[in-house]
Amino acid sequence: MAKIPVIEQCTVSYKDDKQLLADRLDVYLSNNRNLVFPHRHNFYHLVLFTDGAGAHEIDFKTYPVTAGQVYCMGPGQVHSWMFEGNMQGYILNFDIDYFKSLLLHPDYVENLALFSSLNESVFNLSTDTLAEVIPLFNQLVDLKYSPAEVDVKRALLLYILLKLEQDYIPSFPRKTMDYQMLLIKNFIALVDQRYKELHLPKEYAELLFVTPNHLNGVCKEYLGMQAGEVIRGRIHLEAKRLLILPDWTISQVAYELQFSDNSYFTKFFKKVEGMTPEEFRKAQWK
Structure with a gap:
């Protein structure tokens, strides 16, 4: 059975540096003309648009292209492009472990709100920030690949990410990384790992050593939804x-997601999506 293609960094990098690809968007598109189908990455992916039209889709949500817009994606998300006209901007692809030897905490970038699975990381930069980061993108693109430049490129990339982070307003209330926020982060990570086999909040609460009521309360406070909605949302996303x-047949999708039968899966999907799996599939491919 076919899977959604996973694009590896080396297959889209036409430069010598296989851990970081930084380029102008028109050049990248010229070198990767066929990347219009839905696909995943195994690396971090960031695009800044400065001109152009059309749209792009991330996990089945469509976003119109606007000048000054940034989108940030972590590994595993599904996306595709529907661009029109003369696309201008910048693209950054970098390996998951790119900062491993530079930072004291290698998961620092993973913990940025830009790449959090709790957020919708598509936003427009302020005029001041846009004017400030464009020269930084140009500088990063123009740096040559050499051992002497590796840490310069890493530091410059990190600086760009931090400038974008300052301009970004997350979709959930930004709070300090206290115990409750750490609980949410661990819960989200567990759901990503175990959503196929564990469907109930009490099962995750047990693994996190908290009560189901406490987990629900923290999810409600930080995410605006209960734990069950988070779990169902992750199952629903993978189903799509x-x-x-x-x-893939509907039966194969239901089996992959460990539903007991097709009718239960169809009932679940329709309740969340508002249409049956068959109707959703037809709408995607018409």
Whole structure:
């Protein structure tokens, strides 16, 4: 059975540096003309648009392209492009472990709100920030690949990410990384790992050594939804990712997500999406 293609950094990098690709968007598109189909990455991916039209899609949500817009994606998300006209801007692809030897905490970038699975990381930069970061993008693009420049490129990339982070307003209330926020982060990570086999909040609460009521309360405070909604949302997202594969049957999708039968899966999907799996699939491929 076919899977949603996973694009590896080396397959889209036409430069010598296989851990970081920094380039102007028109050049990147010219070198990767066929990357219009839905696909995932195994690396971090960031685009800044300065001109152009059309749209792009991240996990089945469509965003119109606007000048000054940034989108940030972590590994595993599904996206595709529907660009129109003369696309201008910048693109950054970098390996998951790119900062491993530079930072005291290698997961620092993973913990930025820009790449958090709790957020919708598509936003427009302020005029001042846009004017400030464009020269930084140009400088990063123009740096040559050499051992002597590696840490310069890492430091410059990190500075760009931090400038974008300052301009970003997350979709959930920004709070300090206290115990409660750490609990949410661990819960989200567990859901990503175990959503196929664990469908109930009490199962995650047990693994996190808290009561179901406490987990629900913290989710409600920080995310604006209960723990069950987070779990169902993750299952629903993966169902949509699988349903766009033309050679997968509805039965295979239900089995992959460990539903007991097709009717239960169809009932679940329709309740969340508002249409049956068959209707969703037809809407995607018409």
